[in-house]
Amino acid sequence: MNFLSLFVLVPVLMMGGLFLAKTLKQIRVVAATGASLLLALAVGLVFAYLGERAAGNTAEMLFTAKSLWYAPLHIYYSVGVDGISVAMLLLSAIIVFTGVFASWSMGFLEKEFFLWFCLLSTGVFGFFISIDLFTMFMYYEIALIPMYLLIGVWGSGRKEYAAMKLTLMLMAGSALLLLGILGIYFLSGESSMNLLELARAYIPAETQYWLFPLVFVGFGVLGALFPFHTWSPDGHASAPTAVSMLHAGVLMKLGGYGCFRVAIFLMPEAANELAWIFIILTGISVVYGAYSAIVQTDLKYINAYSSVSHCGLVLFAILMLNQTAMNGAILQMLSHGLMTALFFALIGMIYGRTHTRDIRELGGLMKVMPFLGVCYVIAGLASLGLPGLSGFVAEMKIFVGSFMHADTFHRVFTLVACTSIVITAVYILRVVGKILYGTVADEHHLTLSDANWYERTSTIVLILAIAGIGLAPLWLSDMIDGSLLPIIQNVKL
Amino acid sequence: MEGLHLEYYLVVSAIMFFAGVYGFITRRNLLAVLISIELILNSVDINFALFNRFLFPGQLEGFFFTLFAIGVSACEAAVAIAIIINIYRNIRNIQVKNLQQLKD
């Protein structure tokens, strides 16, 4: 029994526990215990990983284990982690943890909600620990399906439409992905689904040229690649708080991680040749998302478009194919995951009190709920890249790394992407100014209460994580750097 | 009798058959459709008798087949008309396009 499998096992056990749970209290206890266990596991994993590396273990993946589960296609359940997956696991654990607290008082069907929520977590964790292409894909699908129900049942607004749209677009993406994966499997000549073995195999360049776009777009849909991002604003806006958090915080990262782990790692030649197309698309994403966010009036839409912009930056940096930018991309995934989760948590809390997300109907909330207000400002500052918070570190790594690209085209696009920092400031400050400052817009809001203990727990954990990355980024960036080397070497063939 | 070949008769029955087919496809009244079916059946009956008479004059298979087919068509007509009348009683209409309840 591999210690990584616990990440999948714990959510499954949680589901069992939830199934048995009778009262709301029991449900909460199970959920909170499981989530804390996951967080503890993730933190433990970070230390174990760093310990192994410090002890001189230079294997590409640590803590590996595998067992065959479908022989005809050589599909293994094989797990293993490197610095990047460790970072992503930590992120997921934090967000699952805070997500549980953010959905503490769901109001109805708590048991079912947490059941689906756990299934979603299973998929997410499974995805990050897998190094088998097919198993990875399977977990990816496991993560997608619960989303439909979570949004469709517990969502708000046009939830059916949003859930349908999200599921269909992501499914379309995964159809492309499946094609790509099968293509890789059959055309690599290596009868293996193992990522590491596939990376060593040589896929002919002509084959790569058509496989790469399939895989990249397939994952890119989830990473909000322009023009396949439209599921994200509607989906995020309609989803319940914890689902928005998990979705924007972790699930969208699956896209970035997949692009990086599968598309770039396995098909370096195509990545080198075709990157420019996607750089244009992601460059557009970055600026376009930011501009779109300026005129939105729904808090969640603003945040969703800002996610488009920030996630665009992730893919943008990955495509620069150099170590600094890729490192920045991974950091940006972490950073964006944390701060967007914080945003959605806060929006959910504000919405839960005021019953509106329209910024025209909100105002002066700082006075009414100072704790939430301050947290919102912090989240906003993180989002616009204030030094000392995680966004800055990631963005600077991306910009500096991308700008070091030898090609002028790439550098010019980097400058274009840079302009997003100004636009980001505009829409963040617009929202902060409108909803937090000024006079209270609606006198009913005057009597609203500030955050309670579970809301405080989730926001404080997220803020600590954001500030942690922002203040001491070196250990994290070094941990990631070590694991980037094989990919970089592959790309520089 | 010299001049009357099998083909002469077959042409007649073919015309009858396809007239029936045309009626079946284009008619919208159930009874009219049923009448078209009678045409089709009738043309087939003729063919049975023809082949028996021209090609195997010593035997009676075609003859009996025709006989039985007439019986069967009588049954068919009886049941079909019963159904049609029942439908008419329910919806006061026997246009095909109005009979959609079974579909949805």
Add this chain to the structure above:
Amino acid sequence: MEYTLLIVLLPLLSFLFLGLAGKGLKPRVAGYIGTIVLAIAAGLSYITAWHYFTTAKVDGVFEKWTPLNFRWLNFTEHLHIDLGILLDPIAVMMLVVITTVSLMVHLYSLGYMHGERGFQRYYAFLSLFSFSMLGLVVATNIFQMYIFWELVGVSSYLLIGFYYTKPEAVAASKKAFIVTRFADLGFLIGILLLSFYTGTFSFERLTSGDTSLFAGAEGLSFMGCSVMSWALALIFMGGAGKSAMFPLHVWLPDAMEGPTPVSALIHAATMVVAGVYLVARLFPVYYLEAPDVLVLIAIVGAVTSLYAAIVACVQTDIKRVLAFSTISQIGFMMVGLGVSGLEGHEGLGYMASMFHLFTHAMFKALLFLGAGAIIHAVHSNEMTRMGGLWKHLPITHLTFLVACLAIAGIPPFSGFFSKDEILAATFHFNPVLGAVMSFTAGLTAFYMFRLYYRIFWNKATHHDHAPHEAPGSMTVPLIFLAAVTLVAGFIPFGKFVTSDSADYIIHLDWVVATISVAIAVIAIGLATLFYRKESSIPDRLATTFRGLHAAASQRFYLDEVYLFITKKIIFNGISRPVAWFDHHVVDGTMNGFATLSQRLSGSIRGFQSGQLQQYVMVILLGALLITVLVVFI
């Protein structure tokens, strides 16, 4: 020298403590904590300065000390952000200036902000600002500077928006942040360019005069200017944003919505000179790699300075007058840098600029704090609500007068010495520019005395209850700063801060000095004539030059231009179409796909109509087709 770390860290700790635990503290206690921490930091800065400037020079120059430098973030093996402390003459000077002014402001705020809601928050923000500003000036590399640059921007944002229930304050804070953020974009791109070609962020390496560092950018040009010029011009853009250079100055007058002590600290003495400091920091690079940018800096400085001086003459809000005066004075500093050379006597402009930075910080802080005392007394910012205050506020009056004389350039007040040297350097560089700057100096004297007279003399306004002098916590800083302003001019500045760190012997250029003093005196005379007593001359002048007056009081419509750009172009011109595009085209396409497949399935569904006749038809056709295929093929 490790204790210099404390100068930076203490305010940070104070910020964290007040920010997290402030709510539980009594306001007074929070104020004391902030003030005491700052006092310690100031003490440490004085010790540092003493220590630094008394240590013997090596080869006739001050050494650069780097007591601390650790790696914070890696980019590549060679390129990494370090956080550390770099001490050289300007950094040490800035430490002194910042901690002094900040201490004064902390002290002053104890009285001024007394009883305000959010007192603890106010002190937390002040500490945050002090931390960021101190971190900025001791930065060892340009990226550290950028980091603290942003932090300074945020603290400024938070402090301007301190009265967050006031819509004007919120708008002003937003404007300040966004405008400077836009400038910072230039700064960032400049950094990217600079580091791309030189492979380093470190100030020490960049300013070492080693031209081989810039070999990579040799011969590269873009739109007629060399790449290095572009990089440095963009970096200057960052500086221009923070230092409110034309046309990026629009945020500063609005920033006066913040509490007055904040204006004194951030928007007069410290943060707004960050741009000047940045250029001074990179001065050798500018001088050696992009002299054309230096000319640009000089021109921008001159234009700003003249523009702001003109606008200041017609403003009626006393804080706005001071804000424009600040813009104008920073323009002077920029001009000083722009016209300077690097070595020996050529470096007059640099030295003068730094000197002016120093003296200006003191007297402008004094002016703002004085203005604060006045506002405190009459509860208004408008000149029309003042007049004849000299007998109610004697201490404020005297200290304010000292500051006015200093900024007008009357000897022996400190402003005279520093400004005079800038003028001298400018005349030396280009007489036309010198003339413009002299004229501006005259305007400065005029509008300052207009301000002075309209506050303290002119027609007394009736007040419900007689204005009274501010409490001790407010007057002590005023007196202290006035004292500094009186004596600062005699500091042998050339011994400490020069462009090449070697000694510079100041000798007054008597011609320039005489002319400028004469201009100042004339200007003051005019102001006396116009405003000493109530007089109709200003009104008549205003009607005569109606267009000019209206334009100037509307700040030459620059705000309207900005509003047009942001509202009409960015918001309505770009964002709305983009959002529309997203909603209708991109989303529409996706929905179109959905509708299309729905239609398609609808039409396929049509085949399964349940209509027997249709089935028969299809069966027949199929049978025919098969027959044809079997028979004829």
Add this chain to the structure above:
Amino acid sequence: MNISIQETVFFALAAVIGLFSILTVTTKRLLRSATYLLFVLFATAGIYFQLDYAFLGAVQLTIYAGGIIILYVFSILLTNQQADEKLERLKNSKVLAGAVAAVAGAGITLFLLLAHPFGPSRLASGEVPVKAVGTALMGTSKYQYLLPFEVISILLLACIIGGIMIARKR
């Protein structure tokens, strides 16, 4: 050209069948349609007689022409308020499609029929005796049809019961 009486009769029957078949399916009035069908059935009986299948002809006349058509006429009268009500006009495209399908089908079938060599096909002469028909119906050995006869009778019974069940008033 010498046209025998047989041929004359055949052509007359063929003309009646062809004409009235088409009229049956094209006429607008349902009652007329049934009447034309009756003519076609009569002509068919004529063909049986010509083939010397007199018994078959008789059956055709009694069951079809006599029984089924009456049934049709009754049901038409029952279901139509006005018996001569015109049938609803169809869309031309559907009519055209049906016509094309029918004509194409007829064309192909006729082509195949005429191209196919049926070998020596002479109309055998001599009446089929009713006695032979009767024995064949009543026997159980080879070429005898008692079993189908019984099946048909049961079918008829089932139909009678079914018809009553379905059509009776509830």
